Amino acid sequence: MLATFKIGGVHPPENKLSAKEGIKVLPVPEQVIIPLSQHIGAPATPVVGKGETVKIGQLIAKAEGFVSANVHSSVSGKVVAVDNYIDASGFSKPSITIQVEGKEWEEDIIISSRLECNITYTKDEILKMIADAGIVGMGGATFPTKVKLSPPPGSKAEVLIINGVECEPYLTSDHRVMLEKAEEVIVGVQILMKVLGVNQAIIGIENNKKDAIEKLQAITEKKIGIIVMPLKVKYPQGGEKQLIKAAVGKSVPSGGLPIAVGAVVQNVGTALAVYEAVMKKKPLIERVVTITGKSVKNPGNYLCRIGTPISKLIEAAGGMPDDATKVIGGGPMMGRAMTNIEAPITKGTSGILIMSGKEGIRNEIKTCIRCSKCVSACPMGLEPYLLRTLSENGMLEECEKEKIMDCIECGSCSYTCPACLPLLDYIRLGKGKTGAMIRSRKK
């Protein structure tokens, strides 16, 4: 029997429409908008001004503080604005707009696609290169990778877990990266192992990606310490805590970080970015993005420059379907509905999903019949029906007691609810307020 996590979980239809589509390069647009905050933490500070010319891979904004990430130009051209721009969430965020001219690369970057696998750098050199390249978690959480690779004093990583689960329906970007950039990903894994000083890495992949499992198993056969582990298909296995449970059987304690059980989890896309940063000196300026949806003409996977307007990606896939009702950044379970398709692709954009017609519209809400299906579905062992009521009534102390802060917002409760109650909406609201209450208590 294949390993998986123990509590809860759901099985949404996979709908991996673009699984067989090879990665294509999306043409460089005329203009890119590069947000300064593509990561969790403080926005980066711009180091270029309006009118300056920049090269591909040039640093345009510097990390501000410990939890932050550098931002680089993904094109060569002229900075036309350092200003606020409405991003996909509908909020105005500081961004740098660059008009594309020519294609001049920063000198240090090695453009050839030759595989480099001789890791000669020390741990500290590698950490600095990862930080300089502005790498963040590419699974969508966008936590600066350098921070994740620096365990707090007193804790020691024992195992590196690589997240190739891609449990979100529709998304296939990690799948294609594992298939087409397998060698590079494995070198990236070896680099990460060196940084963490661990002898063991487990690559967790759900069993619906058999070709990627076979490919990586073939490559890692002779590599000591790297195991490719097929996992039973179950959402939300890509959640950090669920993946750790599935891969090594350990439970991260409530409120704790993976390092508490000696684990560090990195996405396969991040491993690829680390390879490119260390072996090719290439900062994080492009990523693979899935464009998909049932009425999208040509669902596919594209290598996109960071800052490319999402509308360009939609055009490449055959244009916006006439009956589109919702555009989602990410997958259907955890992705965000977009307010603006001119918003740019960022470091955390794993896919663009277009929903059509009724698909994009929520079902009518009925009353709770206390069927307890949400309790059975919750992968954190919480009681969504109860948290919803507590949150709705502003009972924040009780919310805290019932572990609302443990919610990973996977959406399994709302997905399961026969009454179509927006359970997660209420829980998210309560979580925000409870978090604020806890923070104010500490002051």
Place this chain on the structure above:
Amino acid sequence: MNTLIISPSPHIHGGDSISKNMYGVLIALIPAFICAVIFFGLGAILVTLTSVVACLIFEYLIQKFLLKQTPTIWDGSAIITGVLLAFNVPSNLPLWIIVVGALVAIGIGKMSYGGLGCNVFNPALVGRVFLLISFPVQMTTWQLPEAFALLPDANTGATPLALLKEAFTSGRPVSELAINYKDLFLGNNAGSLGEISVLAMLLGFAYMLIRKIISWHIPIAIFATIFVFGGILHLIDPTHYITPVFHLMTGGVMLGAIFMATDYVTSPMSHKGMIIFGIGIGVLTVVIRIFGAYPEGMSFAILIMNAFVPLINRYFKPQRF
């Protein structure tokens, strides 16, 4: 291009709905209904039909005129209450009595609490127990089964549990009771019209498990408790206490454990809580059957444990990550 919709995640829904679950339960009750018709003929059909129609009408009237809501009678829940109420009464019950039962079940058992999802006690059982206390003679006059007769002879007789009670109270050894397990399994015995066949109940149980309408926890906890508790008593004194298998196969144990105790609204939320709930029902059923005044205790056991559900929910939380 259309205006785009913005809403928080998740953006897809599993497609489950209240009515899918309710109609699923009704499908699971079909084998029991077929058995009832085979052994009790037209009476079973009339009682069930009257009960369902009465429940639907009362729910409609109360929602529309008393609560001023949009009636939701077709969500399936009122039909289930009607069917289960009918399944818990004799097939020869006068029809006006079943209408009174339906009014109590829907009016007091369900709507007085605020309707679907708010009631504390299983509505069908509230109706059933009300009838049992108000009309004890009619509620315990049992039609004897007669296979494949549309209009069976008006012969009445005792249920297996009533025979057991009689033997127990008169001090005769229960081991002398003639038990025909095949009849108990297939349904060829006197009893409430929907509870007679163990086979039909188990078919419905299997169907609901496969469709994931209910989980196994409550029924299995009840069966195991009755088997163990009844078994211990039987081992202590076989002449006084009957085998636990007899307890499992008679009366409302199957119907109650599979279809009544598992009612979403009135059962606990966590698996741990469901097991505690099931154990409570099992113990109470055996205690009432052996030491109580009534030959059967399933309805009372479920109603009593229903009252503990809020407490169980408070103290038996699901396993946290």
